[in-house]
Every structure is written in C-alpha cells, then in structure tokens.
Amino acid sequence: MIAVHFDKPGGPENLYLKEVAKPSPGEGEVLLKVAASALNRADLLQRQGQYAPPPGASNILGLEASGHVAELGAGCQGPWRVGDPAMVLLSGGGQAQYVTVPAELLMPIPAGLTMCQAAAIPEAWLTAFQLLHLVGNVQAGDSVLIHAGASGVGTAAIQLARMAGATPLVTAGSQEKLQIAEKLGAAAGFNYKEEDFSEATLKFTKGAGVNLILDCIGGSYWEKNVNCLALDGHWVLYGLLGGAVISGPLFSKLLFKRGSLITSLLRPRDKKYKQMLVKAFTEQILPHFSTEGPQRLLPVLDRVYPVAEIQEAHEYMETNKNVGKIVLELPQ
Ligand SMILES: NC(=O)c1ccc[n+]([C@@H]2O[C@H](COP(=O)([O-])OP(=O)(O)OC[C@H]3O[C@@H](n4cnc5c(N)ncnc54)[C@H](OP(=O)(O)O)[C@@H]3O)[C@@H](O)[C@H]2O)c1
Numbered sequence: 001m002i003a004v005h006f007d008k009p010g011g012p013e014n015l016y017l018k019e020v021a022k023p024s025p026g027e028g029e030v031l032l033k034v035a036a037s038a039l040n041r042a043d044l045l046q047r048q049g050q051y052a053p054p055p056g057a058s059n060i061l062g063l064e065a066s067g068h069v070a071e072l073g074a075g076c077q078g079p080w081r082v083g084d085p086a087m088v089l090l091s092g093g094g095q096a097q098y099v100t101v102p103a104e105l106l107m108p109i110p111a112g113l114t115m116c117q118a119a120a121i122p123e124a125w126l127t128a129f130q131l132l133h134l135v136g137n138v139q140a141g142d143s144v145l146i147h148a149g150a151s152g153v154g155t156a157a158i159q160l161a162r163m164a165g166a167t168p169l170v171t172a173g174s175q176e177k178l179q180i181a182e183k184l185g186a187a188a189g190f191n192y193k194e195e196d197f198s199e200a201t202l203k204f205t206k207g208a209g210v211n212l213i214l215d216c217i218g219g220s221y222w223e224k225n226v227n228c229l230a231l232d233g234h235w236v237l238y239g240l241l242g243g244a245v246i247s248g249p250l251f252s253k254l255l256f257k258r259g260s261l262i263t264s265l266l267r268p269r270d271k272k273y274k275q276m277l278v279k280a281f282t283e284q285i286l287p288h289f290s291t292e293g294p295q296r297l298l299p300v301l302d303r304v305y306p307v308a309e310i311q312e313a314h315e316y317m318e319t320n321k322n323v324g325k326i327v328l329e330l331p332q
Contacts, residue, residue, distance in 0.1 A: 003093075015311050030071070033067045038064050039326040060094075095307060120300070131264060135262055145169045149177065158185050214236055303322065
C-alpha cells in the first residue's frame with residue numbers, strides 16, 4: 001500500500017509517498033481502507049523529530065481517518081461488518097491506504113457527512129470534548145476562553161462549549177478567523193496580535209474572569225491567562241505553540257486565584273481510556289451532527305489535498321492560515 005513517509009527528521013520536503021506492507025488486523029482489531037485522513041500539529045512535530053509515536057503505535061503519520069471496514073481480525077465481537085463506513089481515532093498510521101485499529105475505537109459516520117468531513121472529526125473533536133468535559137469539568141453558565149479559536153480543535157471546542165450551556169470566548173490572529181469563530185458560536189473574539197486578550201476578557205466578564213481556559217499556546221500566554229482566570233478557575237494546557245519556557249511569578253499569581261493548572265495529552269493515553277472517550281462521544285455528541293435537531297454540529301474544513309501533495313499540506317499548516325481542518329484524500 002501507499003503511505004506517507006520520511007527517512008530523516010526535517011522540513012516538509014522530506015515527505016514522500018512510499019510503497020509499504022499492508023498491515024494485518026490483530027486480535028480484536030479492524031483493518032480500515034482509508035478514504036481520507038487529516039493533518040494535525042502532531043504530524044508536523046513528528047516530522048521534525050520532536051514527537052515520537054507512543055510505544056506500539058505505527059510510525060506512519062496520521063492520527064485520524066475515515067473509510068470502510070476491509071477486514072475483521074480474530075475475536076472482533078462488535079457490530080462492525082466488512083464494508084461498513086467508519087471514522088477512527090489513531091495513535092498513528094492514518095495517512096496510508098490501510099490502517100489497523102482496535103474495533104472499539106471505530107465510530108459511525110453521521111448521516112449526511114462526506115468521508116472528508118468525517119476524517120476531520122476524530123482528533124479535533126475528541127480532544128475538544130475531553131478537554132471541556134473530562135479535564136476541564138465545564139458547567140452550564142461557565143465562561144470558557146478558547147485560544148486558537150479557528151484551529152481544528154478550537155472550531156470544535158466553540159461548538160461543544162455552546163452545547164454545554166457555557167459562553168465561549170476566543171482568541172485568534174486575524175479578523176477573518178474571529179468572524180468565523182463568532183459564526184460558530186463564540187460570544188466574543190479577541191485578536192491577540194492587536195489587543196491584550198486578557199484585558200478584553202476581563203472587560204467582557206465584568207472583571208470576574210473566565211472559569212475555564214483551553215490553552216494550546218503555553219509560554220507566551222501564561223501571564224495573560226492567569227490574569228483573566230476567575231477565582232477557582234481551571235486552566236487546561238494542551239499544547240505549546242507559544243513555547244515551553246516561562247519566567248515570572250506563575251505560582252503566586254495562580255495561588256491567589258486558587259487556580260488549577262491541568263495538562264492533557266490524548267495520543268499517549270491507553271486503549272481503555274480512549275475506548276471510554278470514544279463511547280461517551282459517540283453516545284452524547286455524534287447524534288448532534290445530524291441535520292435534524294435544534295443545534296447542528298459541523299466539522300470545519302479548510303482545504304482538501306490529495307495525499308500526493310503532502311508536502312504542500314504541511315507547508316500550508318505551517319503558515320497558520322487554516323480555519324478548521326486540513327484533510328488528505330487517499331487514492332482508492
Ligand atoms: N494535548 C492534546 O491531546 C492535543 C490534541 C490535539 C491537538 N493538540 C494541540 O492543539 C493545538 C491546535 O491543534 P490544531 O491541529 O487544531 O491546530 P491548527 O488547526 O493548525 O491551528 C493552530 C493555530 O494556532 C495559532 N497559533 C500558532 N502559533 C501561535 C502562537 N505562537 N501564538 C498564538 N497562536 C498561535 C494559529 O492561528 P492564529 O492565526 O490564530 O495565530 C494556528 O493556525 C496544537 O498545539 C496541537 O498540538 C493537542
């Protein structure tokens with residue numbers, strides 16, 4: 001089969017398509033014929049040699065995919081049959097024509113969604129769902145500050161925060177991104193390049209600050225984050241786009257807010273945790289992607305690339321221009 005490959009860590013120019021062995025499903029696993037996958041920041045880091053796959057995971061890039069069940073491994077007890085459409089959360093291996101995955105991590109594709117839309121769901125939406133509910137313990141009436149509001153994770157988090165009865169506020173680096181975030185449900189958006197988002201957040205919340213911050217930026221935002229965190233607020237750190245090193249009185253500022261700083265990484269979580277997450281998401285959230293019902297959830301797609309243009313797709317993500325997900329189509 002064809003898979004995205006690189007021989008040595010470095011820039012996007014190192015990526016190419018390689019003929020590799022097709023995997024076989026092990027005990028309790030399913031072989032998925034991949035129609036589409038999507039790009040994640042983790043792919044960029046892995047390509048640069050900064051994010052090794054967890055033990056036992058494929059070293060092929062790709063944390064999510066959509067496609068059809070091609071084969072069932074021994075002992076597969078669940079409802080899945082050969083030919084069924086499905087989308088999956090992966091620890092790696094999605095940017096290939098076939099991938100194996102524990103059967104419990106498959107999710108049905110909501111009616112009316114294309115394979116490309118489905119490929120844009122697993123990583124971003126499961127991350128956003130996990131951060132809001134399992135890690136951040138969001139409550140109806142809370143205010144939630146979502147950084148990188150137009151990112152794959154951000155566009156999902158805005159919609160899920162609204163669904164939870166919370167008030168999402170966002171930061172982003174352009175007016176266009178803020179407008180899209182507001183269309184998705186953000187109550188307000190702040191361009192971090194033009195204004196102090198911390199002061200703007202305090203003004204919006206009438207001095208109270210936000211109950212929850214979803215922070216994939218880290219270093220460059222720490223002081224502003226703690227400044228606009230409400231008393232007893234939760235600050236969830238799940239990425240380091242703004243760096244990992246800080247200098248200053250983080251502990252005293254956090255202590256005087258009685259704030260909780262919590263970190264989260266989904267990819268290295270064990271199978272049991274991911275099964276629980278996929279089950280909760282499938283039951284509680286997937287039905288809301290349907291065209292019926294009062295509040296429809298939508299995966300936001302920026303661009304679709306044929307997988308042969310994998311270098312261009314990485315270069316594009318590195319420009320920070322995408323709103324929502326960058327999707328890769330696999331040859332059928
Ligand atoms: N911990 C986990 O389990 C987990 C899971 C999935 C993703 N993530 C993390 O979540 C983050 C978002 O992922 P994604 O795939 O949704 O990203 P994405 O769609 O590529 O969007 C990332 C956006 O972040 C903004 N950004 C980049 N560098 C920045 C900086 N230094 N300061 C402020 N904003 C910056 C840019 O938008 P602007 O134009 O607004 O600057 C960029 O477009 C990444 O850090 C990723 O590693 C973590």
